[in-house]
Amino acid sequence: MKLKIALLAGDGIGPEVTQEAVNVLNAVAASGGHTFEYVPLLIGGAAIDAHGTPLPDETLQATLACDAALLGAVGDNKFNKLAPSERPEAGLLKIRSELGGFANLRPAVAYKALADNSPLRPEITEGADIMFVRELLGGLYFGQPRQWDKQTGRAHNTMVYTQEEVERVARIAFDIAAKRPKRKLTSVDKANVLECSQMWRFVVDQVAKDYPTVTVEHQLVDSMAIHLMNRPRDFDVVLTENLFGDILSDESGVITGSLGMLPSATLGGKVNLYEPVHGSAPDIAGQGKANPIGAILTAAMVLRFSANLEREAKIIEDAVVKVLEAGYRTSDIARGDIAGQTKVSTMEMGRLVLDRV
Amino acid sequence: MKLKIALLAGDGIGPEVTQEAVNVLNAVAASGGHTFEYVPLLIGGAAIDAHGTPLPDETLQATLACDAALLGAVGDNKFNKLAPSERPEAGLLKIRSELGGFANLRPAVAYKALADNSPLRPEITEGADIMFVRELLGGLYFGQPRQWDKQTGRAHNTMVYTQEEVERVARIAFDIAAKRPKRKLTSVDKANVLECSQMWRFVVDQVAKDYPTVTVEHQLVDSMAIHLMNRPRDFDVVLTENLFGDILSDESGVITGSLGMLPSATLGGKVNLYEPVHGSAPDIAGQGKANPIGAILTAAMVLRFSANLEREAKIIEDAVVKVLEAGYRTSDIARGDIAGQTKVSTMEMGRLVLDRV
Numbered sequence: 128m129k130l131k132i133a134l135l136a137g138d139g140i141g142p143e144v145t146q147e148a149v150n151v152l153n154a155v156a157a158s159g160g161h162t163f164e165y166v167p168l169l170i171g172g173a174a175i176d177a178h179g180t181p182l183p184d185e186t187l188q189a190t191l192a193c194d195a196a197l198l199g200a201v202g203d204n205k206f207n208k209l210a211p212s213e214r215p216e217a218g219l220l221k222i223r224s225e226l227g228g229f230a231n232l233r234p235a236v237a238y239k240a241l242a243d244n245s246p247l248r249p250e251i252t253e254g255a256d257i258m259f260v261r262e263l264l265g266g267l268y269f270g271q272p273r274q275w276d277k278q279t280g281r282a283h284n285t286m287v288y289t290q291e292e293v294e295r296v297a298r299i300a301f302d303i304a305a306k307r308p309k310r311k312l313t314s315v316d317k318a319n320v321l322e323c324s325q326m327w328r329f330v331v332d333q334v335a336k337d338y339p340t341v342t343v344e345h346q347l348v349d350s351m352a353i354h355l356m357n358r359p360r361d362f363d364v365v366l367t368e369n370l371f372g373d374i375l376s377d378e379s380g381v382i383t384g385s386l387g388m389l390p391s392a393t394l395g396g397k398v399n400l401y402e403p404v405h406g407s408a409p410d411i412a413g414q415g416k417a418n419p420i421g422a423i424l425t426a427a428m429v430l431r432f433s434a435n436l437e438r439e440a441k442i443i444e445d446a447v448v449k450v451l452e453a454g455y456r457t458s459d460i461a462r463g464d465i466a467g468q469t470k471v472s473t474m475e476m477g478r479l480v481l482d483r484v
Numbered sequence: 485m486k487l488k489i490a491l492l493a494g495d496g497i498g499p500e501v502t503q504e505a506v507n508v509l510n511a512v513a514a515s516g517g518h519t520f521e522y523v524p525l526l527i528g529g530a531a532i533d534a535h536g537t538p539l540p541d542e543t544l545q546a547t548l549a550c551d552a553a554l555l556g557a558v559g560d561n562k563f564n565k566l567a568p569s570e571r572p573e574a575g576l577l578k579i580r581s582e583l584g585g586f587a588n589l590r591p592a593v594a595y596k597a598l599a600d601n602s603p604l605r606p607e608i609t610e611g612a613d614i615m616f617v618r619e620l621l622g623g624l625y626f627g628q629p630r631q632w633d634k635q636t637g638r639a640h641n642t643m644v645y646t647q648e649e650v651e652r653v654a655r656i657a658f659d660i661a662a663k664r665p666k667r668k669l670t671s672v673d674k675a676n677v678l679e680c681s682q683m684w685r686f687v688v689d690q691v692a693k694d695y696p697t698v699t700v701e702h703q704l705v706d707s708m709a710i711h712l713m714n715r716p717r718d719f720d721v722v723l724t725e726n727l728f729g730d731i732l733s734d735e736s737g738v739i740t741g742s743l744g745m746l747p748s749a750t751l752g753g754k755v756n757l758y759e760p761v762h763g764s765a766p767d768i769a770g771q772g773k774a775n776p777i778g779a780i781l782t783a784a785m786v787l788r789f790s791a792n793l794e795r796e797a798k799i800i801e802d803a804v805v806k807v808l809e810a811g812y813r814t815s816d817i818a819r820g821d822i823a824g825q826t827k828v829s830t831m832e833m834g835r836l837v838l839d840r841v
């Protein structure tokens with residue numbers, strides 16, 4: 128198996144966690160006789176510094192020529208004064224849209240070993256296993272028109288979806304739900320207020336007819352924000368529009384215990400895009416404090432969805448569980464008050480996972 | 485003191501919880517020599533059933549002639565097929581906009597007696613005391629244009645704010661923060677993506693200059709959804725646009741333990757509007773299962789903000805704490821596995837609070 132992977136390490140802790148993900152991928156390649164080639168490219172603040180733009184054309188073209196794109200994180204406080212369209216995040220949004228992947232898969236899983244790291248009680252999180260399917264190319268993120276008119280003082284953004292956009296992401300979510308043991312899909316909207324959501328709900332109900340084995344429910348986004356905390360085990364696949372998914376999948380990070388643990392994969396476009404859910408965390412960048420597990424689990428998703436190496440993906444995921452069960456913790460998941468834990472750096476954590484792969 | 489109060493009991497559990505709030509108000513009136521007059525009016529599904537519209541003109545005009553409006557809840561599943569503009573919720577949105585109150589105050593407080601009711605660990609919630617100030621008349625709720633075009637399959641809504649709209653709600657939030665012990669204001673936005681949010685952040689920073697004693701921080705809505713669960717005690721006044729406030733204030737209901745406990749007051753317009761945060765809960769309506777405490781605490785806010793009876797408001801709030809500490813629980817906050825609790829009905833709970841007022 129040959130795979131050419133665009134490495135978009137980005138800003139802050141992006142480069143250090145991406146390095147650990149690459150180390151793990153290399154180990155899989157070496158032991159399985161696969162060839163993974165990496166193409167390091169600039170994006171985000173790093174690209175602004177070098178080329179004055181958060182997504183240089185070279186980065187985009189080179190990524191389009193790859194089989195998969197592995198991104199670290201983008202964003203730095205020093206660009207806060209720029210308009211949204213010029214910030215590091217604009218580079219991320221542009222590459223998302225150019226690569227064309229519309230279904231962002233974000234698992235939120237409770238690990239037994241991390242039960243003490245969640246602000247939620249262990250009896251609430253135990254066994255929780257949710258797959259968010261967040262629509263990634265529509266809604267307020269990309270909607271036109273959008274403007275802050277400094278003359279009139281009026282600012283606006285547009286939340287927009289077409290039925291086709293809802294249908295294609297719903298199909299991916301139903302496909303996933305149909306293969307999971309619980310076979311349940313919860314679609315999130317604000318249909319009591321928004322026309323966008325009313326259409327969303329209608330289309331989801333249409334698509335549902337093709338998946339008779341999947342149980343469907345609709346939840347309003349405000350209620351869902353509570354239910355996810357009160358009874359996370361009741362959810363299986365959760366389908367949302369772009370911004371609702373941004374908020375709810377981050378919120379559900381508390382089920383796992385740290386954003387630093389969460390991977391994501393974006394499917395459906397020309398090139399699949401893989402990124403950990405955490406941000407660039409500039410305050411801890413370069414100090415060996417970042418948790419590489421989000422990036423490493425993201426690498427597992429690369430193997431699963433871009434290389435069809437399901438067994439190898441599972442091996443990485445199991446290795447992460449073993450390292451956690453052995454008590455190793457980066458600072459985001461360390462708890463000084465609990466015995467039997469060993470605090471480790473980004474590189475040490477990477478190495479520990481590697482040893483078990 | 486004379487007060488004329490529009491009673492908009494609405495749908496589902498609205499009438500039963502509103503009745504308990506009125507009983508408590510009457511007790512305060514009787515013991516303090518005040519005269520509270522009530523004007524019962526139809527809204528929501530009840531108004532659609534009687535008059536074919538969720539906000540009859542008579543209701544609106546009569547409410548505008550009152551000193552305060554006390555709302556129960558609106559919404560019923562039987563109207564789910566209607567367009568957002570014809571549903572019970574449209575009556576709520578219309579009366580909000582006609583009354584003109586733009587600052588929706590939603591306290592989220594951790595009660596010691598309810599610590600076991602939260603999915604969050606007691607050491608996380610203990611002492612949490614947040615005041616959400618949710619902008620209530622702008623954003624996606626009211627933005628034009630909005631449409632689901634069934635010919636093209638395209639649906640859109642508009643998120644829109646003017647600088648004046650942000651400034652006026654920010655001033656109310658800062659005024660409140662300046663009077664609280666922590667003097668901290670957290671403004672929530674999605675400024676890394678939305679022009680609306682970029683303007684929001686700019687205006688909040690401008691207003692902040694007039695409040696040098698208040699510490700200001702900005703949080704992205706996705707991060708805030710986590711922080712509220714991980715460290716609720718770190719927040720004091722939380723200022724948000726309309727939809728972000730809808731989601732985050734509901735989410736923060738888990739800090740208290742039940743939505744049924746949460747009151748709200750909407751200030752800044754012609755007539756202040758008071759409504760518990762919970763919805764109409766049609767599944768338990770008319771069974772005596774609803775928790776009237778949200779409505780009763782809302783009545784306390786009527787006394788505080790529309791009658792300037794701060795002492796009386798405090799008496800009601802203290803009475804609620806005493807009833808909870810004595811172990812009385814409606815079904816939403818009852819835990820069968822904890823000794824010393826007595827399960828009570830809506831009316832019994834109302835009576836228990838009344839006895840202590």
Ligand SMILES: CC(C)[C@H](C(=O)O)[C@@H](O)C(=O)O
Pocket residue numbers: 202216219373404676677706
């Ligand atoms: C950095 C930001 C633009 C991004 C988003 O909002 O999509 C991030 O929060 C995420 O969830 O991947």
Ligand SMILES: CC(C)[C@H](C(=O)O)[C@@H](O)C(=O)O
Pocket residue numbers: 319320349559573576730761
């Ligand atoms: C019923 C609905 C329109 C309303 C809202 O979204 O504002 C409710 O959720 C609330 O928070 O008061």
